[in-house]
Amino acid sequence: MTILSAAVAVLRCFSTTRPDVTVTDLVSLLGMPKSNASRLLRAMRDEGLLETVGDTKRYRPSVLINQVGQMYRYAASLIDRADTVVAGVSEDVGHTGYISVRRGTEVLGVTAHAGKHALRVVTTIGDRLPAFASSTGRALLARLSDDDVRALYANGFTPPSVTSPQDISDLLARLAFTRASGYAESRNEAVSGVRAISVAVGDPATGDEVALCISFPDAMVAPEERLAIIRRLREGAAEIAALTNDALFNTAIPVIAEENS
Amino acid sequence: MTILSAAVAVLRCFSTTRPDVTVTDLVSLLGMPKSNASRLLRAMRDEGLLETVGDTKRYRPSVLINQVGQMYRYAASLIDRADTVVAGVSEDVGHTGYISVRRGTEVLGVTAHAGKHALRVVTTIGDRLPAFASSTGRALLARLSDDDVRALYANGFTPPSVTSPQDISDLLARLAFTRASGYAESRNEAVSGVRAISVAVGDPATGDEVALCISFPDAMVAPEERLAIIRRLREGAAEIAALTNDALFNTAIPVIAEENS
DNA sequence: CTTATTTGTTCCATAAAATGGAACCTGAGT
DNA sequence: ACTCAGGTTCCATTTTATGGAACAAATAAG
Structure with missing residues (x-):
C-alpha cells in the first residue's frame, strides 16, 4: 500500500x-x-x-481541498451550465433542485439549491445513492444501452423500496419510458412523500453526463406544476445539449402527463 | 521529495x-x-x-476532491453559518456576496453568491488576494493585534493601488478604524468602480475566522443602502459571534456614516 | 494530588516504493 | 513512410514507508 x-x-x-x-x-x-x-x-x-x-x-x-474541489466545476463546465439551469428552476418553483453525476452504479449530488417553501426537501450533498433507485440515476442510466445497463447490474440489485424497480427487466422498462418521455421520476422512493423529476444531459466532447433534478413534497405539487417543472428542466437541458451537441438528448419529445419512470 | x-x-x-x-x-x-x-x-x-x-x-x-472539499464547510461550520447570512443579505440587496478566509497574508473566497442586478460584481472564487489590500483581508487582520500585524508584514508590502494602504502605519490606521466601526471597506481597490464592505467573525473553539463581504458597483449604491448593508452584515455576524462566544466581535458599535477603512 | 488509562509520538531495522535516464511506443502532421 | 512531440515502460539505485515496541502526553479515575 x-x-x-x-x-x-x-x-x-x-x-x-x-x-x-x-x-x-x-x-x-x-x-x-x-x-x-x-x-x-x-x-x-x-x-x-x-x-x-x-x-x-x-x-x-x-481550504486547498476546498479550492481544488471548486475547480472541478470549471473543469467539468457541463456541471456549471447545468447548475445555472437548476438554480433558475429551483428559484422559480421554490422547490429544492440539485445536479448529480453517476459513478458506476451510484449517483452523487454535486451542487444543490434549497427550496424556498416551508416544507422542502433537504438534500445532503455528498451522499451516494444507488443509481437504479433514484430519478437522477435512472435519467443517467437511460443514456446507456440496455446491454450496458445489464452489464452494469450483472450481479443484480436489491430494491430498497416497493416503488423502486424490483428487478432488471423492471428497470429496463422504466429506462425505456425515460428515453421516450425525456425525463425520469421517482415517488416515495428514497424518502416517503417525496417526488423528484430528473433530466439528463451530456457533453460528448468530455464524456461528462449530469442529471438535473427538482425534488418536492408529493402533496404540494399540482399536476400542472409538475408538468411545468418537467418542461423547464427539459428546456434548460435542451439548451445545454445544443451547446455540447449531445446526440443522446432527444429534443423532439412532447411533454405528456404520465406515470412514474 | x-x-x-x-x-x-x-x-x-x-x-x-x-x-x-x-x-x-x-x-x-x-x-x-x-x-x-x-x-x-x-x-x-x-x-x-x-x-x-x-x-x-x-x-x-x-468528484472525490469536490466531495471532500464540500466537507470543509461542515468541518468549519462557521463558514456555513456565515454563508447563510451572506446569502440572505446578497439575496435581499441584489449584490454579490461572498465569504473569505485568511491564510497568512492572503485571503481567499470560500463561497460566493452572485448578485441579481444587471451590473454586478463577479467574483472568481478560488483566487487569492493580498489581505492588506482588500476589505475582507482588513476585516480579518483587524482581529490581530498591531504587533501581530507588524510581524506578519515584517518584510513590508507593495500597494497595488492608490486606494490601498500605502505602508504599515497606513494599514494599522485603517485596522484601528475597522476595530472601532466594526466593518472594513474598500473602494476602487482591486477593481475600479467596485466597492466592498466586510465584517469578520470567529469561533474561538476552533480558531476559525471568516469575513462576510458584500461587493457592489460604487455608482449603484446610495448612502442609506450602504449603511443598510453594513447593518445587515453586522447583525448577521453578531448572531454568529453570540453562538461562538467570539470575544473579538464588538457588538456595542453604532453604525455611523464614515469614510473608507 | 496521584495513579490508571487512553491517545499520540518517536525510534529503528527491514521491506517496499519512488527515482530518473533511456529505450520504446503512439498518433498527428508532412 | 518519416518526423516529432507527447506519453509510457523498464530497471538498477536511492529514498521512503512500515510496523512493532518503547516512550511521552493528555485525560479520566481513584
Whole structure:
C-alpha cells in the first residue's frame, strides 16, 4: 500500500457525520498502525491537504481541498451550465433542485439549491445513492444501452423500496419510458412523500453526463406544476445539449402527463 | 521529495485558468521527469484523486476532491453559518456576496453568491488576494493585534493601488478604524468602480475566522443602502459571534456614516 | 494530588516504493 | 513512410514507508 492510497483513504473518511478525524479514528477505520496514522496525518497537514482544528489533535480537510474541489466545476463546465439551469428552476418553483453525476452504479449530488417553501426537501450533498433507485440515476442510466445497463447490474440489485424497480427487466422498462418521455421520476422512493423529476444531459466532447433534478413534497405539487417543472428542466437541458451537441438528448419529445419512470 | 508532496503540487497546479493538466504540463510546471509525471498522474487517477477527461490524456480533479472539499464547510461550520447570512443579505440587496478566509497574508473566497442586478460584481472564487489590500483581508487582520500585524508584514508590502494602504502605519490606521466601526471597506481597490464592505467573525473553539463581504458597483449604491448593508452584515455576524462566544466581535458599535477603512 | 488509562509520538531495522535516464511506443502532421 | 512531440515502460539505485515496541502526553479515575 503506497502512501498515496493511504492519504486518499484518509480523505474518504470524511463525511457530513465525520467532519474531522484523529489518529485513533484512522486506526479503527482503516486498521493501520497508529504510528503510521500519526505520521500520515502530520505529513498530510504539512503538505496542506489537511488542517488541524484549532490547537486540538483533530484534522479536517484544508481550504486547498476546498479550492481544488471548486475547480472541478470549471473543469467539468457541463456541471456549471447545468447548475445555472437548476438554480433558475429551483428559484422559480421554490422547490429544492440539485445536479448529480453517476459513478458506476451510484449517483452523487454535486451542487444543490434549497427550496424556498416551508416544507422542502433537504438534500445532503455528498451522499451516494444507488443509481437504479433514484430519478437522477435512472435519467443517467437511460443514456446507456440496455446491454450496458445489464452489464452494469450483472450481479443484480436489491430494491430498497416497493416503488423502486424490483428487478432488471423492471428497470429496463422504466429506462425505456425515460428515453421516450425525456425525463425520469421517482415517488416515495428514497424518502416517503417525496417526488423528484430528473433530466439528463451530456457533453460528448468530455464524456461528462449530469442529471438535473427538482425534488418536492408529493402533496404540494399540482399536476400542472409538475408538468411545468418537467418542461423547464427539459428546456434548460435542451439548451445545454445544443451547446455540447449531445446526440443522446432527444429534443423532439412532447411533454405528456404520465406515470412514474 | 515524497510522492505526497508531488501529488499536492499537482493539485496546486489547477486553477480557473488551468482546469486540467497533462504529463507535459507537469514537466514544465514542476520540473519533474516525464516518467514520474506520467506515473504520478496515473497513480492519482487510480486512487481517485483525479479523473481523465473523456478518453483524452488530460487529467482534472475528481468528484472525490469536490466531495471532500464540500466537507470543509461542515468541518468549519462557521463558514456555513456565515454563508447563510451572506446569502440572505446578497439575496435581499441584489449584490454579490461572498465569504473569505485568511491564510497568512492572503485571503481567499470560500463561497460566493452572485448578485441579481444587471451590473454586478463577479467574483472568481478560488483566487487569492493580498489581505492588506482588500476589505475582507482588513476585516480579518483587524482581529490581530498591531504587533501581530507588524510581524506578519515584517518584510513590508507593495500597494497595488492608490486606494490601498500605502505602508504599515497606513494599514494599522485603517485596522484601528475597522476595530472601532466594526466593518472594513474598500473602494476602487482591486477593481475600479467596485466597492466592498466586510465584517469578520470567529469561533474561538476552533480558531476559525471568516469575513462576510458584500461587493457592489460604487455608482449603484446610495448612502442609506450602504449603511443598510453594513447593518445587515453586522447583525448577521453578531448572531454568529453570540453562538461562538467570539470575544473579538464588538457588538456595542453604532453604525455611523464614515469614510473608507 | 496521584495513579490508571487512553491517545499520540518517536525510534529503528527491514521491506517496499519512488527515482530518473533511456529505450520504446503512439498518433498527428508532412 | 518519416518526423516529432507527447506519453509510457523498464530497471538498477536511492529514498521512503512500515510496523512493532518503547516512550511521552493528555485525560479520566481513584
